[in-house]
Amino acid sequence: MFELFVLGELMTGEKHGYMLQDVLSNSVGLGRKISSGTLYPLLARLVEGGWIQLRTEEETKGGRTRKIYEITEAGRERFLELMKKPLESVGEAETELIFRFKMVYFQYVPKDVRIDCLKQYLQLVERNVKFVSDFESYLAEQKPEPARQRVQLLRVLELRKRLGEVEVRWVQEELKRVQEQEDEWPE
Structure with missing residues (x-):
């Protein structure tokens, strides 16, 4: 997942670590951070794999060396491969996080890759809404004890179902929008 992010960010231009x-x-x-202990070994693996290249330059303040990363042609191919990878x-x-990362970098992939990603995510969200609805029906029918906990669980499931339904509608609208637009992806 973080490999996709790093390659996607470098598609926008070079960046330092x-x-x-x-x-x-x-x-x-909120509440999630990526540590240096996760990011820098990943960057080293991407450099070693030939997907990104590293150059160093002197930083003006403090005299520290700054590492600048840039995507290679092999990295662009790897990025496209990751974007095509099924969710x-x-x-x-x-x-959801992988899907969001992919959406951020949609402008760097062909239209068919965007459509496939949206369709895959739509199926996952629809499956999740069905699961929640089925579980909600089961609880309403079986009425497990304690009743107070069951009632509160049903409220939580109602929230998840409504959020899922909103997400389904949004993805359907986004899919329609992408299907109707011109493919502006640079070959």
């Missing part, structure tokens, strides 16, 4: 860490930390949401239901929050 601190900037990548800052953007990623702000992208994953998997690895966990609701992780899948």
